[in-house]
Amino acid sequence: MIPDFAESEPRTAPDDASDALDQLDLTSEILLSAARAGVVQAKEITDFHPVTARGMTQWMETVASLRRSLDERSWTLGNPKNSPRAISPDGKTSIMVMGGDENTGSQTTPPQAARRRGPSTRDTMQCNGQEMLDVTLPLPRGWSDQEPLTWVFVYHWSRRAPQLQAELSLARDLDEDGRTFAWHHRILLPEQDLGEFNIPQRPAGPDFDIDFRIQELK
Structure with missing residues (x-):
């Protein structure tokens, strides 16, 4: 599904996010609750x-909470190349989750991945570009007409303040470095105060695609 707003404007401001998300059968509460659920569990790490x-x-x-909430709205689970997704009931929209940099949620500078993304993300972005441009391009192996348009739920824990920054954005390309995205459209979400969690620093650690190669033993 390609909403009208995604074809005409580069971003949706936080105050207008609810209307934009409604077109995708989503709400700010679902997305932000998932991100906060990730914080709740991460704060137990010592x-x-x-x-x-x-x-x-x-x-x-965050992935588990988002997919659990969307399951209640008849979304289904997808795991292309072991990359977890939630897929809309009509099969035309999917969501993946990614940690972003300090520009996540910014109205001036688009975010990039906090950590390097792998080949399954790059293949997905190439498919997004194909659907949005409606032109003939070389597509990733295994792509089909059933490939959904994939939005990225990007979150960031600020280094400077106890707050959560987030957005739901539609990417069109990923550079060879695995971190630099080009975006079709960004739906910016209101910042969330995380002061009550008393966590001294932003989480660190990998946020990447995991590809498994399974071979039959002889």
């Missing part, structure tokens, strides 16, 4: 855990 545990825990719990 210095005894591996250094990657806090960031990985936040990402995993």
Whole structure:
């Protein structure tokens, strides 16, 4: 599904996010509650855990909370190349979750990935570009007409203040560095105060695609 606003404007301001999300059968509450759920679990990580545990825990719990909430709205689960997605009931829209940099939610500078993304993300962005431009392009292996348009739920924990920045954005390309995105449209969400969680620093750790190669043993 390509809403009209995604074809005409580069971004939707936080005050107008609700109307834009409604066209995607989503709400700010669903998205922000998922991100906060990740914070709740990440705050339990201690210095005894591996250094990657806090960031990985936040990402995993955000994914799980979002997909659980959307399951109640008849969205389904998808895991292309082991990259977790939520897919709309009509199969035309999917959402993936990604940690972003300090520009997440900014009205002036678009965000980039906090950590390097892998080949499944790049393939998805290429498919997005194909659907938005409606031209013949070389497509990733395994692409089909059933490939949904994939939005990215981007979140960031600020280094400077206890706040959560987030947006739901439609990417059209990913550079070879695995971090630099070009965006079709960005729906900016209101910042969320996380002061009550008393967490001294932004989570650290990997946020990447995981590809498995399974071979039959002889």
